[in-house]
Amino acid sequence: MVIIGVDPHKASHTAVAICGDESEVAKVTVRREPRTYQNSPHSYYADLCRSALPGHPEQRYAQQRLDRYRRELEVERSLGTPEGRRAQRSASTATRESSETPALSHRRQ
Secondary structure, eight states: OEEEEEEEOSSOEEEEEEETTOOEEEEEEESOOOOTTTTOSSOHHHHHHHHTSTTOTTHHHHHHHHHHHHHHHHHHHHHTOHHHHHHHHHHHHHHHHTSSSOGGGGOOO
């Protein structure tokens, strides 16, 4: 039996695999990995379009990239980074704009 433990930190994540006798089998530390759309041939906006087109040959892959990007932004938001705060503001604005009652209808007379 192999047990895998993960030690997450703000600057890095370390995963260690140990055997039943508690000897270390493998250890991996990730300090930084490329972001989904950073230096990528894929476009966030093109992926939004592709993910909304049933039957498009790239639909599944576009949705997978969008899901990964969403998880990346959730981590950034939970850490309170500038990018996380920007994503939170953007999500709040999008939610307000798509609500049934427009935000502008609440102005004082």
